[in-house]
Amino acid sequence: MGFKDKLKDALVGILTNEELSVLPRGFQTISDVVIIKLNSILLGKKNLIAEKYLELLPSIKSVYLNSGRVKGKFRTPEKIEYLVGVEDSVVKHKEHGVIYKFDFTKIMFSMGNLSERKFLATLVEDGETIVDMFAGIGYFSLPIAKHSKPKKIYSIELNPESFKFLNENIKLNHFKDIITPIKGDSKIEVTNLSKSGVKADRVIMGVFPAPKDFIEEALTLAKVEGTIYHYEGIVDKEKYLVLFDEFKEIAEKSDFRCNLLAKRFVKSYGPGLYHTVFDIKVYKK
Ligand SMILES: C[S@@+](CC[C@H](N)C(=O)[O-])C[C@H]1O[C@@H](n2cnc3c(N)ncnc32)[C@H](O)[C@@H]1O
Known part of the structure; x- marks a missing residue:
């Protein structure tokens, strides 16, 4: 039954x-x-x-x-x-070998994103520098640190409540040497990182609505040999490329070339709508 x-x-x-x-x-x-x-x-x-x-x-x-x-x-x-x-309401949720501690009445945790949290880590190659621009409690940073061998992950989070748990989760999972938490607005913090000489192999842009206003700043992290951007948003399944086109238009204006490597429909988000991730490799022209 x-x-x-x-x-x-x-x-x-x-x-x-x-x-x-x-x-x-x-x-x-x-x-x-x-x-x-x-x-x-x-x-x-x-x-x-x-x-x-x-x-x-x-x-x-x-x-x-x-x-x-x-x-x-x-x-x-x-x-x-x-x-x-x-x-x-403070839990220690275990998933893919990672402990996520958070208050579920104050912080979202989407079970619909489970496969994406797991999958992203499989794309990471040894020695990568990664910037997680909307890190939350470590949704992506923690499984990447656990299952791959990045050199460094810079995890930026603006919400003080989420940032508190991000710090706790880094300690709980013993990732202090790999993950550097940064409290602040990623629009500013990404610019600070690139001014200090940081270039990224991979940039995670996981927030809704799609972070169009952050693309220009995110591009300052691009490497000459190319950087992969994971750009998220909600799209109409019939016209999903609109989201990639908006990224590409801004990138091309800043003299970058975009190559769409893959797209994933992560979960349904209402009638005809899908939470979608684009993997985009960006090169300086
Ligand atoms: C909810 S997470 C989404 C994570 C991922 N898509 C998932 O569901 O697994 C997005 C995070 O971005 C943070 N955020 C929003 N605007 C931000 C900004 N300007 N700078 C840094 N973090 C920001 C939010 O506080 C939130 O914790």
Whole structure:
């Protein structure tokens, strides 16, 4: 019997037939916490329902309700509220051999990006210098440090809450020699890095909306022999090249040549829309 049927069985006699028919199909697990989303007609009974999750999932210590979106330039969850169990929203989530410590009510962690977090590390060659322009808690920097052999990763993050956990995660995972955390706006920090003589083999530009306004600064990190940029955004699947074209137009104006190496549709982001990553190799003309 699947989880939804078990949950339904446990709630027969407690919920009406209409309420039973809109019970969630799935749920998100982060460490030993379950985060559920509920149809609005179930909100009056949210704690009763959450108690059943605790009963049916013995390894889970608490249940939270997510009733918002991920918003703003810091990409923070709008509303994740405590329902039942142990009230502690700071978790140590383990994934691909990496520990991510963070407060999931204040910092996003998309399970839909799991494959991209894993895949990016496989592209990195030994000895690379990498700049992670929107590092968050280390979503990409940590798995790269764990599974590849970069020389140095500069991880830039503006949100003080995320930056605090980025630092903790670097220590927790023993990457102090590889990852240099930088607190600040990557528009400024990238320019500071290149002024101090840093050139990158790889630049990660992972934030929504696509960081078009940061391309010019990011290009100052380009090497003569070429640099790979991972440029993210949300695209209409039918017209996905629009995003690459916007990068290319800015790069060509600054006298760079672009070669599109690959693109990946990471996850669905609404009807017809996809979170997409472009791998673009850039050379000075
Ligand atoms: C949410 S992460 C996205 C990571 C990745 N796409 C993922 O989901 O695995 C983007 C991060 O960029 C940070 N950020 C936004 N604007 C920034 C800026 N101007 N400079 C540095 N960091 C910034 C946000 O605070 C956030 O932590």
